[in-house]
Amino acid sequence: MSYKCSRCKRDVTLDEYGGVRCPYCGHRVLLKERSRDVKEVGVE
Amino acid sequence: MTEDYEVEFVEREEREARFVVRGITPAFANGIRRAMIADVPTFSVDTVRVVENSSVMFDEQISLRLGLVPLTTPVDEFEIGDEVTLSIDVSGPNTAYSGDIVTSDDLVQPADDNVPIIELKDDQRLEAEADAVLDRGREHAKHQGGVAVGYRHLQRVEVVGDKEEFAKEEPEILRGVIEDDGELVATETFDNDLTNRYPGKEVEVHDIPNAFVFHVETDGSFSVDELVTAAIDSLHGRATELKEAVQL
Amino acid sequence: MELRVIEKEDTMLAIEIAGEDHTFMNVLKGALLETDGVDAATYDMNPEQSGGQTDPVLTIKTEENVDALDALEAGTQRVIDKSESLQAAYDAA
Numbered sequence: 001m002s003y004k005c006s007r008c009k010r011d012v013t014l015d016e017y018g019g020v021r022c023p024y025c026g027h028r029v030l031l032k033e034r035s036r037d038v039k040e041v042g043v044e
Numbered sequence: 045m046t047e048d049y050e051v052e053f054v055e056r057e058e059r060e061a062r063f064v065v066r067g068i069t070p071a072f073a074n075g076i077r078r079a080m081i082a083d084v085p086t087f088s089v090d091t092v093r094v095v096e097n098s099s100v101m102f103d104e105q106i107s108l109r110l111g112l113v114p115l116t117t118p119v120d121e122f123e124i125g126d127e128v129t130l131s132i133d134v135s136g137p138n139t140a141y142s143g144d145i146v147t148s149d150d151l152v153q154p155a156d157d158n159v160p161i162i163e164l165k166d167d168q169r170l171e172a173e174a175d176a177v178l179d180r181g182r183e184h185a186k187h188q189g190g191v192a193v194g195y196r197h198l199q200r201v202e203v204v205g206d207k208e209e210f211a212k213e214e215p216e217i218l219r220g221v222i223e224d225d226g227e228l229v230a231t232e233t234f235d236n237d238l239t240n241r242y243p244g245k246e247v248e249v250h251d252i253p254n255a256f257v258f259h260v261e262t263d264g265s266f267s268v269d270e271l272v273t274a275a276i277d278s279l280h281g282r283a284t285e286l287k288e289a290v291q292l
Numbered sequence: 293m294e295l296r297v298i299e300k301e302d303t304m305l306a307i308e309i310a311g312e313d314h315t316f317m318n319v320l321k322g323a324l325l326e327t328d329g330v331d332a333a334t335y336d337m338n339p340e341q342s343g344g345q346t347d348p349v350l351t352i353k354t355e356e357n358v359d360a361l362d363a364l365e366a367g368t369q370r371v372i373d374k375s376e377s378l379q380a381a382y383d384a385a
Contacts, residue, residue, distance in 0.1 A: 039094045041103045043111035043186070049378050051385035063385065065378070071322025072374055078315040182313075272382055276375045282316045283371035285293050286309070290365045 003030035060261045061268040079275035080190040082182040086265040087115040090177040113142045114155040114263040128152040133171045136164030155264030189265045196220040198255035205246045221257040305360035310347040324367035329358035
């Protein structure tokens with residue numbers, strides 16, 4: 001799961017022990033990036 | 045032949061036309077109209093694979109907008125359900141237009157290249173691949189080829205005398221096409237008000253039986269001629285199919 | 293187009309024409325009413341929301357010496373003639 005720190009804008013990878021926190025600057029607000037998968041959408 | 049029709053054009057352009065048909069029954073006229081709207085198939089984007097969309101709109105919104113872009117549809121080249129792949133790749137700061145859509149088959153491409161899809165700011169990008177499918181207007185409005193199709197009675201105008209000296213001056217609004225002394229006149233030429241054409245005259249307006257003025261406008265998928273021909277052909281095809289089924 | 297005869301007598305026919313809608317049925321009904329030997333022609337169709345029978349059912353009643361099935365064939369031929377004639381008139385304009 002990849003996130004981006006909202007303060008230092010660096011890419012962050014979370015593991016199960018670290019909790020929700022940026023390892024570089026300690027900021028607790030992380031933004032989830034869009035998946036790089038191709039998304040298929042039906043046109044209704 | 046049982047029927048004798050007479051067709052006369054009032055206006056004729058590639059995508060829009062007005063013409064009078066004489067000797068047509070209301071049932072048949074309506075059948076042609078409905079066939080033009082719902083039964084003549086056009087290509088339209090049906091599935092979108094979004095590779096990157098960092099714009100401000102959701103993938104679904106972008107897809108809907110792609111679906112609404114009219115695509116050229118050559119008649120008799122494809123069958124219902126056929127697919128053509130398209131793609132788009134635009135980076136900001138720029139606006140993605142229908143003209144940015146790249147097609148894999150030159151027969152099927154955007155009818156207009158100035159339909160805005162999304163405005164992209166710095167660092168925003170839209171990259172997607174789309175499948176256009178051929179289907180009918182009755183499945184989804186995006187497949188409608190005829191967008192403003194309708195008809196009115198042709199009306200005959202007769203001058204019956206002069207108005208009374210102190211008669212109220214009331215407008216006589218007409219819309220469509222009138223027949224005046226054997227001549228077809230669009231009502232716009234006298235600002236849709238008969239009193240402009242015949243000031244101070246008493247006039248009578250009557251519908252002419254079995255004469256209809258069709259107004260046909262297409263979304264650019266094909267020309268008016270192709271749309272009308274395909275609509276007539278659709279009714280013809282169904283009658284033939286039913287006849288053959290009955291004969292068995 | 294799938295046909296299912298619901299009722300058939302010499303001068304009467306009720307037939308379901310699956311997959312068709314008002315676009316064709318009304319044209320056909322109109323043509324049938326203009327056809328010689330047809331006393332009555334109508335079709336019945338229910339909206340999708342109603343449930344049950346939604347495909348149109350065409351009913352024809354003909355004069356004594358006319359078979360209803362022949363009348364239907366004549367009616368379809370009339371629609372074919374009309375469309376060919378209109379196409380010719382359009383092309384000529």
